[in-house]
Amino acid sequence: MRKIGIFIVVLFLFVAAVSADLRITQPKDKTITLKQVLNLEISGKNLGELSINNQLVGLGLNDSFACALFLRDGKNYVKVSGSKGDTKALRILKLKTFPDIEELYNGKKFWGKSIVVSMATLGYIEGYPDRYFYPTNAIARGEFASWLARVKKMPLPDLSKDVFYDVPKEHWRAKHIKAVLEAGYMTGISADNFGLDDFLLRREAAKIAVLAEGFPLHEFQPVFVDVAADSQYAQYIYTAFANGLVEGVSRKIKAYDPDRELRRVEAAALLSRFKQVKQEMVRLYNFNQGYNEENFCRVNIAPGILSFAVKPKEIEVGKKSVIRFNLELSPRGNFFPVSKVLIDLSPLGGLPDVELYDDGTNGDKVKGDSIYSLNVSLTPEKKGQNIINATVVDELGWESQATTSLRIVK
Known part of the structure; x- marks a missing residue:
């Protein structure tokens, strides 16, 4: 029994040592982050072969390795597998935000920040082309129709004709507008116009929300001082209020401000109170759900340089010569492609950032074979050994460097 016990202890220590590598x-x-790119750093003893997200990233590795994780909005899963069979996993939540949402308002956190960030991360709302959200801007009817169609996960119809005079079938919001029209959630402002760029009013938004969530109209007692019981939208406003879809505009006075334009942050907040969206927002921040191989993020490593050489390796001083640089890269596969390959010819009296080519021109023989080349004509003025540096940069900005040498003789 003692031998068995010793064997079990030794086996446990061995397994622990392997897994600790x-x-x-x-x-x-x-991790919860706003960054699109994170550095992944791995350490251990004799890492050997390493795979990340089922993609081989290195062979014969020693005690450390680094690469980039390119994150999508939402949940990102990372699986790291070593040559000894040990596996580690990471769960990373990448949130989407906007510069003006991150700014402080009068020295305080913006009240709608978490709502806007969560709704944008889920893909329901968007900012403007300049990447700002403009939360206090009024929301247009066309914008709200798109947000509503996404929230309700509505199938988008094919269009053979214009939806309205102001919504041609080619407009990128046309299918969203057609979907909410067919569902009965919204109507046009006239028989011919939807009011694509007209602003949505708070009373209209309450009615749309009640229709979209399918709530029956409530019997009610007036709550807001500016929404009389006999007003046109009263039943919809109070039904929306009773079901937690809308709020008043003041803590001091019970007012709804029904005729004011709905702001973009208010529209995001309204849609975030839909039952399905509330459930999705809870799941978004739950690290025990939704992290699997379907959510692998993209991985990137620095370009691998197989060789960098110059031919001939020796030329005469004062004599015009043509030399050829060749730099061969390892295949990039699913990694980010190379954006440029540069060499520093300043030791030879040239420019410090001369580009090599893999397009069949400038001395390159075969286009797209991962061998970057350049023919250079020069007349060296002094003898000596010259070190030439090469830098390879991919589209994500990751760099690799290599050197070669050219000897100038009499």
Whole structure:
């Protein structure tokens, strides 16, 4: 029994030692970030072969490795597998935000920040082309129709003709507008016009929300001083209020301001109170759901340089010569493609950022074979050994460097 006990202890220590070889030093599991790119740093003893998200990233590795994680909005899963069979996993939540949402308002956190960030991350709302959200801007009817169609996950119809005079079938919001019209959630402002760019009023928004959520109209006692019991939208406003869809505009006075334009942040808040959206927002921040291989994020490593050489390796001083640079890269596969390959010819009296080519021109023989080349004509003025540096940069900005040498003789 004692021998068996010793064997079990030794086996446990061996397994622990093997599993401890692979460590992720950053980022941490359950990271929440606004960054689109994070550095993944791995350490261990004799890492050997390493795969990330089922993609081989290195062979013969020693005690450390780093790469980039390119995150999508929402949940991102990372699986790191070592050559000894040990596996580590990371769960990363990438949130989408806007510069003006991150700014402080009068020194305080903006009240709608978490709502806007969550709704944007879920893909329901968008900002403007300049990447700002403009939360206090009034929302147009066309914008709200798109947001509503996304929230309700409505199938978008094919269009063979214009939806309205002001909504041609080619307009990118046309299918959203057609969908909410057919569902009976919204109507046009006239028989011919939807009011695509007209602003939505708060009373109209309450009615749309009640119709979209399918709530029966309530018997009510007037709550808001500016929404009389016999007003046109009273039943919809009070039904929406009773079901937690809308709020008043003041803590001091019970007022709804029904004829004011609905602001973009108010529209986001209204839609965030829909039952289905509330459930999705809870799931969004739950690290125990939705993290699997379907949510693998994209991985990137620095370009691999297989060789960098110059031919001939020796030329005569004062004599015009043509030399050829060749730099061969390892295949990029699913990694970000190379954006440029540069060499520094300043030691030879040239420019510090001369580009090599893989397009069949400028001395390159075969287009797209991952061998970057350049023919250079020069007349060296002094002898000596010259070190030439090469830099390879991918589309994500990751760099690799290599050197070669050219000897100038008499």
